[in-house]
Amino acid sequence: MQINSQKGQTEEAYQRASRSGWSRQYIFRTMMDGALLLLPLAIILFALYLIFRFVFNLLVPISVLLSTGSEDPHWTVNILSLVVLLIFLFLIGLLVRNRSGKFYFHYLERNYLSQIPLYSTVRDTVQQFSGLKKMPFSQVVLIDPFKTGVLMTGFVTEEISKDMYTVFVPTAPNPTNGNIYHVPRQCIQFLDVGSDQAMRTVVSMGTGSSCLFNDDALLQLSDKASAEN
Known part of the structure; x- marks a missing residue:
């Protein structure tokens, strides 16, 4: 009788948790919604970080000339890397502003980039937050x-x-x-x-x-x- 009573109390507590919306499935789905919301932003930041590190490694020889005898990179390398990254982004944006650049970019996007997982999600998220693409019903x-x-x-x-x-x-x-x-x-x-x-x-x-x-x-x-x- 005691075992059945405890089992009934456990099932009742689980039903109460389910009714209140705090079941395990609800918690898992909520966490997944949060992760999916932040994932596009994390991918964008990670991609920018990789580009920045690539430019930084290219400019490391300049650091050796500026700070001889020091193992740490000179602070100007960080600034130069950031400037090169901004110029690179500007040139890409300038390229897709003209008609021929848009045509080749859409061709590349349609045939190759769209095949990359999560690319469409990241693109739509960036366009909506930046105002390049209107949100539905706006x-x-x-x-x-x-x-x-x-x-x-x-x-x-x-x-x-x-x-x-x-x-x-x-x-x-x-x-x-x-x-x-x-x-x-x-x-x-x-x-x-x-x-x-x-x-x-x-x-x-x-x-x-x-x-x-x-x-x-x-x-x-x-x-x-x-x-x-």
């Missing part, structure tokens, strides 16, 4: 996908090309449901409104939608209507 738009004059509140989830966007249009009052449209650029009106503010208009069944239509938005809509007529 850009609020009005779309007229059927060209009927009826506008829908949507959120850009991906820029397919310069002339084509993927837009999520949530349903009210539950914004977790909705429709996905692949919309050409001419059917989209970009708004200078925060995504949280626009989402509140969806949850509130359209109440407060006037925040979406400032003077600039109304002027652009008027110009589009005039051009179509």
Whole structure:
């Protein structure tokens, strides 16, 4: 009886831990989420460290000339290594700014770099944190996908090309449901409104939608209507 009682207490304690969300599986998954979040940053820092050490080793002979008789590298070598690293990063950035550089880089990325594990994760993380790539739902738009004059509140989830966007249009009052449209650029009106503010208009069944239509938005809509007529 005592053994069964202890077993029942153990199972009850485990169930309580599971219900409270502090089970072993929950703790493990939470730790993995934290590790996956920090992993791209750690990979980037490690790659920069390797490049810095490579440049540093190339400049070690200069240290020998500057500090004869000393085993420690001269402090100027560290500064020179950092300067060379920054110049190298600048030249790479300058290279991919022109059309031919972008073409060759995208070719290299598509055929080789994308095959490297975690490369896409690191790239997307860096682009999102640096602002080079917009986070999903960060850009609020009005779309007229059927060209009927009826506008829908949507959120850009991906820029397919310069002339084509993927837009999520949530349903009210539950914004977790909705429709996905692949919309050409001419059917989209970009708004200078925060995504949280626009989402509140969806949850509130359209109440407060006037925040979406400032003077600039109304002027652009008027110009589009005039051009179509």
